[in-house]
Amino acid sequence: MALQGVSIWGCSKSPPPPQFGVAVANSHSTLIGNLRYDFDKCRCCLGVLAQRATTAVEDEKPTVPPLAHSSGPAHQNEAKGFHFHKDMNLLPKPLTAIDLYSSPRDGKKVRVAYQGLPGAYSEDAAFKAYPKCETVPCDNFEAAFKAVELWLVDKAVLPIENSVGGSIHRNYDLLLRHRLHIVGEVQLRVNHCLLGLPGVRKEELKAVVSHPQAFAQCEKILSALGVVKISAHDTAASAQTVASNRPRDTGAIASSRAAKVYGLNILAERIQDDDENITRFLVLGREPIIPGADRPHKTSIVFSLEEGPGVLFKALAVFAMRDINLSKIESRPLKQRPLRVVDDLNEGNATYFDYLFYIDIEASMAEPRAQYAVGQLQEFARFLRVLGCYPMDTVL
Ligand SMILES: O=C(O)C(=O)C[C@]1(C(=O)O)C=C[C@@H](O)C=C1
Numbered sequence: 001m002a003l004q005g006v007s008i009w010g011c012s013k014s015p016p017p018p019q020f021g022v023a024v025a026n027s028h029s030t031l032i033g034n035l036r037y038d039f040d041k042c043r044c045c046l047g048v049l050a051q052r053a054t055t056a057v058e059d060e061k062p063t064v065p066p067l068a069h070s071s072g073p074a075h076q077n078e079a080k081g082f083h084f085h086k087d088m089n090l091l092p093k094p095l096t097a098i099d100l101y102s103s104p105r106d107g108k109k110v111r112v113a114y115q116g117l118p119g120a121y122s123e124d125a126a127f128k129a130y131p132k133c134e135t136v137p138c139d140n141f142e143a144a145f146k147a148v149e150l151w152l153v154d155k156a157v158l159p160i161e162n163s164v165g166g167s168i169h170r171n172y173d174l175l176l177r178h179r180l181h182i183v184g185e186v187q188l189r190v191n192h193c194l195l196g197l198p199g200v201r202k203e204e205l206k207a208v209v210s211h212p213q214a215f216a217q218c219e220k221i222l223s224a225l226g227v228v229k230i231s232a233h234d235t236a237a238s239a240q241t242v243a244s245n246r247p248r249d250t251g252a253i254a255s256s257r258a259a260k261v262y263g264l265n266i267l268a269e270r271i272q273d274d275d276e277n278i279t280r281f282l283v284l285g286r287e288p289i290i291p292g293a294d295r296p297h298k299t300s301i302v303f304s305l306e307e308g309p310g311v312l313f314k315a316l317a318v319f320a321m322r323d324i325n326l327s328k329i330e331s332r333p334l335k336q337r338p339l340r341v342v343d344d345l346n347e348g349n350a351t352y353f354d355y356l357f358y359i360d361i362e363a364s365m366a367e368p369r370a371q372y373a374v375g376q377l378q379e380f381a382r383f384l385r386v387l388g389c390y391p392m393d394t395v396l
Pocket residue numbers: 115116119120121122123159162168190211213214233234235236279
């Protein structure tokens with residue numbers, strides 16, 4: 001069953017706005033290397049999360065018979081006016097260190113939320129990260145974030161950028177709105193297929209359904225076919241639409257796995273314009289991971305800066321000076337304060353657009369050079385948050 005419209009937060013209050021101007025060490029925090037990572041877990045959130053933890057293990061069988069059916073001392077105590085909970089198994093289970101540990105647990109399948117339907121590329125990415133996981137389809141990106149926050153799943157896997165289509169801005173914005181940690185990345189080679197009902201030839205198609213990113217990646221074949229494009233939530237949803245509505249003149253762009261899942265024929269393979277079509281996904285969890293020294297790591301950071309000449313140059317120099325490679329930079333409008341009025345001129349106010357900068361550096365927070373670089377940036381950034389430090393993935 002897909003998770004739809006999960007609207008409650010881990011905390012009964014409304015989502016906390018990002019604390020602009022507050023540095024990393026300002027909330028409940030833990031030390032990794034010399035740097036503090038913020039957790040942002042208030043007592044009230046932990047309480048609700050602890051209750052929610054029972055949902056994730058709902059298939060566990062009760063080991064204690066319910067008190068309501070028992071006789072003997074407990075029952076007598078109840079009669080004397082002691083107030084016991086009717087079924088102790090319904091009480092929230094206390095969190096253990098194992099519950100809080102972010103890596104897959106032996107004997108228990110990791111539950112991974114993704115946006116889309118079975119057969120979506122995001123589900124492939126979840127299987128690449130956790131080969132034996134149980135995948136949980138979600139209606140939209142936000143539902144996947146909330147599913148992790150509410151302990152309904154262990155992790156979420158969400159697309160963040162594609163080598164042809166570019167960044168998925170919605171997920172950059174959600175990373176800041178939610179307090180999850182990036183614990184991994186997945187680089188997935190996306191080989192799109194043109195799918196149709198059995199017996200249909202691609203020349204018969206008048207329309208093609210797919211995700212807008214997939215259309216952006218397959219422009220050449222679409223213009224050669226001269227078909228109408230119909231948008232779908234994800235590529236697997238387009239395959240499902242064709243399979244269930246059975247229009248002979250409509251195809252879908254999706255994966256070969258989606259063709260199998262929905263019983264469609266592959267009319268053409270590897271139809272993307274650029275053969276090297278890679279989508280990068282982020283793996284999100286409730287807790288940060290402690291970076292190991294065994295393999296190369298990346299660190300994702302978001303920050304905002306004061307206005308002034310050369311401030312971005314100065315910010316990036318803290319990494320360049322230490323020979324730290326920057327693999328990605330993305331700017332997004334600072335939504336709470338998108339415009340800054342700088343001057344009151346006679347002819348009107350001078351306004352500047354205000355931005356958040358998201359960067360990925362090829363260094364681990366366990367390395368002193370990264371700790372010093374982030375520490376130095378923190379001295380003049382108006383706001384800074386380490387979104388996560390995680391092992392780098394390679395394309396298979
Ligand atoms: O539609 C899917 O199958 C998805 O997983 C989504 C998505 C995306 O949002 O970029 C992921 C990979 C492909 O680049 C196309 C679509």
